[in-house]
Amino acid sequence: MDTKAFKRTLQHSENYNRKGFGHQAEVATQLQSEYQSNLIQQIRDRNYTLEQGDVTIRLAQAFGFCWGVERAVAMAYETRQHFPTERIWITNEIIHNPSVNQRMQEMEVDFIPVTAGQKDFSVVANEDVVILPAFGASVQEMQILHDKGCKIVDTTCPWVSKVWNTVEKHKKVDYTSIIHGKYKHEETVATSSFAGKYLIVLNFREAEYVANYILNGGDREEFLKKFAKACSAGFDPDQDLERVGIANQTTMLKGETEQIGKLFERTMMQKYGPTELNQHFQSFNTICDATQERQDAMLELVQQNLDLMIVIGGFNSSNTTQLQQIAFERGIPSYHIDCVERIKSEKSIEHRQLNGDLVITDNWLPDGKIVVGITSGASTPDKVVEDVIEKIFTLKTAISVL
Numbered sequence: 059m060d061t062k063a064f065k066r067t068l069q070h071s072e073n074y075n076r077k078g079f080g081h082q083a084e085v086a087t088q089l090q091s092e093y094q095s096n097l098i099q100q101i102r103d104r105n106y107t108l109e110q111g112d113v114t115i116r117l118a119q120a121f122g123f124c125w126g127v128e129r130a131v132a133m134a135y136e137t138r139q140h141f142p143t144e145r146i147w148i149t150n151e152i153i154h155n156p157s158v159n160q161r162m163q164e165m166e167v168d169f170i171p172v173t174a175g176q177k178d179f180s181v182v183a184n185e186d187v188v189i190l191p192a193f194g195a196s197v198q199e200m201q202i203l204h205d206k207g208c209k210i211v212d213t214t215c216p217w218v219s220k221v222w223n224t225v226e227k228h229k230k231v232d233y234t235s236i237i238h239g240k241y242k243h244e245e246t247v248a249t250s251s252f253a254g255k256y257l258i259v260l261n262f263r264e265a266e267y268v269a270n271y272i273l274n275g276g277d278r279e280e281f282l283k284k285f286a287k288a289c290s291a292g293f294d295p296d297q298d299l300e301r302v303g304i305a306n307q308t309t310m311l312k313g314e315t316e317q318i319g320k321l322f323e324r325t326m327m328q329k330y331g332p333t334e335l336n337q338h339f340q341s342f343n344t345i346c347d348a349t350q351e352r353q354d355a356m357l358e359l360v361q362q363n364l365d366l367m368i369v370i371g372g373f374n375s376s377n378t379t380q381l382q383q384i385a386f387e388r389g390i391p392s393y394h395i396d397c398v399e400r401i402k403s404e405k406s407i408e409h410r411q412l413n414g415d416l417v418i419t420d421n422w423l424p425d426g427k428i429v430v431g432i433t434s435g436a437s438t439p440d441k442v443v444e445d446v447i448e449k450i451f452t453l454k455t456a457i458s459v460l
C-alpha cells in the first residue's frame with residue numbers, strides 16, 4: 059500500500075481531526091483537578107526533595123506525563139465535549155495508565171472489542187467517532203475506519219508520526235527498516251505497518267545476532283524461526299539485509315537504540331567498506347525528547363544514596379519498564395507498581411518484575427531513616443505519584459509510633 063498517499067487522503071478528509079476542537083480552556087480545568095497534584099508541585103519547588111519523619115523522598119527531575127500523552131488525553135476529553143451524544147470508540151488504551159483508561163470508560167469512550175485476538179470493527183457505525191491513541195494505529199486500521207466514513211480523532215504523538223516518516227523513507231529507497239522495539243507493542247505494530255520490509259529487534263543481543271548473520275551468514279531457518287513474529291511477510295535474511303535503516307519504538311532505552319544503530323553502521327562498513335556505507339545504511343534519530351529526559355533524570359537519581367526505588371506506571375508501559383531496568387541494573391531494590399493499591403502494607407508490596415511477572419515482596423519498607431527514589435512513566439498522572447508518596451509517609455509514621 060502507498061501509505062504516504064493514504065495518509066494524505068485521510069488528512070484531507072472532512073471526517074478526520076488531529077488538532078482538537080478548540081475546547082482546550084474548558085477541559086484544562088477538568089484535567090488539572092483530575093490528574094495534577096499540589097503535593098508534587100511543592101516537591102518540584104523544593105528541588106525535588108521532601109523530608110517527613112524518617113522518610114526522604116527524592117523525585118526524578120523529569121517524570122510523569124509527557125506532552126504527547128497530555129495532548130492525547132486532552133484531545134480525548136475535548137472529543138467527548140464536542141460530541142456529547144455520539145458513540146465514541148478508541149482503538150486501544152489511550153495511554154498505558156489504568157486510572158486514565160478507567161476515566162475514559164466513565165466518559166463512555168469504549169474500546170473496540172477484541173474477539174479471538176482480532177479487533178472487531180463491525181461495531182463501529184458511520185455516525186460514530188473513533189479516537190486513535192497517543193501511540194497511533196496501524197495503517198490497516200485507519201483504512202478500515204476511513205472506509206466506514208466514521209469520524210476519526212487522531213491523537214497520535216507527533217514523535218511517533220516522525221518514526222513512521224522515517225520507515226517510509228527507508229521503504230522509498232528499498233531499505234529494510236530495523237526497528238528497535240517490542241513486536242507486540244501497539245506503537246511498533248503501527249510503525250511496522252508503515253514500513254516496507256522490516257525486522258524488529260528487541261535488544262542489543264538480538265541486534266548482534268542479525269549483525270553476525272549479515273557478516274558471516276548463518277542458519278536461515280533458525281533466523282526465520284527466531285524472528286517469525288518480528289519481520290515483514292516473506293522476509294529473506296539473505297536478500298533483505300543488504301541495505302538497512304534504523305528506527306525505534308520511541309520509548310526504548312535511548313542508549314541501547316544508539317548502540318544498535320552504531321552496531322549496524324560498523325557492520326555495514328565492515329561488509330561493504332566506508333565508501334559504500336551510504337548505499338547500505340541509514341540512521342535517523344527517532345528517540346523522543348520526553349523519553350530521553352526521563353531516562354537521563356533516572357540515571358541521575360540512581361546515583362544518589364537510595365534505599366529503594368518506586369517506579370510508577372502502567373504494567374504494559376514500555377517506557378516505565380525501561381526506567382525500572384535502570385534501577386535494577388544498579389542493584390537498587392526497586393518496585394514497579396501501577397497504582398497505590400499495590401502497596402498492601404508496610405510488610406507487603408505487589409509489583410511487576412522486569413520479566414513481566416507480578417510478585418509480592420515482603421518486608422519491602424526498611425526500618426529507620428530511609429531515602430526513597432521515585433519516578434513515573436510518561437503516562438502516569440501526578441495524582442497517582444502523590445497517592446504513593448502519601449501512603450509511604452503514612453506507613454512509616456504508623457511504624458514509628460508503634
Ligand code: SF4
Pocket residue numbers: 124125126127192193215216217218308309346347348349377436
Ligand atoms: S513518550 Fe514521547 S513519543 Fe510517546 S507520547 Fe510521549 S512525547 Fe510522544
